[in-house]
Amino acid sequence: MNRCFKSVIFFIPGWGFKGSIFELAPSDCGTPHLLRPIFLSSGDNCEVLHDGEQQGLGSKGLPILYPKGCAWEISIEAYVETLLGLRRSGKKIHLMGWSLGAILALKIAHLAQQGLRSHGHAPSLTPCSLESLWLISLRRGFPSKEIGNMKAAVERDKRLGLRLFYRDCFKGQESLYRRFKDGLERNYIESFTKKELLEGLDFLENNPVEEISVPEGLRTTLVHGTLDRIAPIEDIPKVTSRVKYMFVEGCGHLPFLCKDVLTQIMQLASLPKMRGAKGEDVLRYFEP
Known part of the structure; x- marks a missing residue:
């Protein structure tokens, strides 16, 4: 049965990784998904999907979009x-930052709430336009x-430094780590320059998150x-907003x-409405 998904997951990866890390996702998470890199520049010429692409987006699975290149340079x-371009095309947006x-996702959510002035007018992407925000493995600083x-x-040695970092990332997920080493690791090591990696580390050092405060009404x-x-x-980080958590x-x-986490994310993102989604009982509230 063909099913056209009206929602998209926009995924922003962490340091040393790309959105293609989702290639390691379990295939039996309950919802078919489609990986799609999208080009964004750090200037005014960010590329939004063409109309034809917009129309077909979601026809084969729940789209997981992610930026090409270094997430922190955008x-x-x-x-x-x-996100405004996606919203104008009628897509519901689930923003996921890892x-x-x-x-970055926190910063994006707050700017989206304020509205972004562009080309002489001020389109608005409000908290209601973002269906949900997922903050994954967020550290205070x-x-x-x-x-x-x-x-x-x-x-000293970019290759060795990244390999050691990747090994630490996959603690408790050794089978995933073996698949990563056999596939994506080499590509990631070769594709990131020292300059890009050092700039990403500067970003981490200069952007601590002392508290999690999200726009009102944003799930x-x-x-x-x-x-x-x-x-x-x-x-x-200290939580100052009412958020849900999954440990x-x-x-x-x-x-x-x-699998359990991704299944729930996919279920919530693929449903027409968020309220009363299957798997809701797995989540718990984290009160400030």
């Missing part, structure tokens, strides 16, 4: 412009010493693995690739 305004991408050590590792879920070495669970037992820095 301006917040370019992200919001892209690690460094979660920092990275100490300067830790960032300095990571920079030194990249400068937000915090997802974290209990074995996360990169963003330890005790370093989750994933025995999982490392990539909890969104756990």
Whole structure:
């Protein structure tokens, strides 16, 4: 049975990774999905999908869109412009940020709430236009010493530095790690330059998240693995908004690739309305 999805997941990956990490997602998560990279520039010329592409988007599965290139080199305004283009085409947007991408997602959500002035007029992307916000493996901040050590590792031997980082990311997810090493790892190591990686580390150091405050009315879920070495669970930012949370037992820095978590995300994103979605009882509220 063909089913056209009216929603999209817009995924912003973390440092050293790309959106193609979703290639490791379990295939039996209950909802067919379609990976689609989308080009965004840091200037005014961000590319929005053409009309023909918009019409076909979602005809083969729930689209997971992600930026080409380095997520941290794209301006917040370019992200919001892209979301506005998707919204104008009638798509419901589920914004998902992972690690460094979660920092960006928070910034995007707040700018989207304010509205973005473009081409002489002010289109508005309100909290109601974003169906949901998913903050995955978000850390309060990275100490300067830790960032300095990571920079030194990249400068000394980029390949080895990234390999060690990737190994730590997959703590508790060893089978995923083996698949990553056999496939995506080499591509990622070769595609990121030292300059790009160092700039990403600068971003992490200069953009701490002391508290999680989200636009009023925006449904937000915090997802974290209990074995996360990169963003330890005790370093989750203070919560000052009413959000839901999922703590994933025995999982490392990539909890969104756990079958139970991804199944729930897909279910919620693919339903016409969020309220009363199947799997709701798995979530718990995190009160400020």
